[in-house]
Amino acid sequence: MSDVLSRLKKLTKCLHIYLAETPGRGFGIFAARAFAQGSTLVVDEDGDYYAGEMTLAEAQARGYDLSQDLFQIGTDAFLLPNANLDDFVNHSCDPNTGLRLTPAGYRMIALRAIAQGDELTYDYSTYISGTPERMSCACGAANCRGTIGAFETLPPALQDRYLAAGVVGRFVAAAARNAAIQDAARAESGAGVRAGGEAVSA
């Protein structure tokens, strides 16, 4: 009960959103007014957001499930449901918001114009990287992927869009950067071999 109360206390600080039931998906978070694309809907920088951070091994030793219970915030750093708003935000493969973690907490950013009464969603894959986490998805979006997996499994154009909007975990963005560097290096060494081959045949 105290857990529920602490969650509600947190929510009352967010003036422009509300918690309500969503058909078939438990609770969700909704916009109480319109928001322009790029605007910030929620700022939660109370400083308690990272309390209880733990490694995957620690979480699993305590009986928590990677896909069901944990929110990834670092390469091997996870949060349990922690009385924050993001515990209630549902996933969509075509989300209208994104989360941006900050040193003191997080912000929720509108990825497109949002009307009063719209359910707020974000793409869970923007905070999953380097783990075998997989959830099935039936979000109903036209571009629904059917599964929610690691960021690196998303189409490259979608990855670029989230990265450009700054709504991807820093550990996720770093992994994506490393992958891009490795791809470039591979392409370069491939080109080097070809160039060498041409030089010999010339």
Ligand SMILES: [Zn+2]
């Ligand atoms: Zn989906």
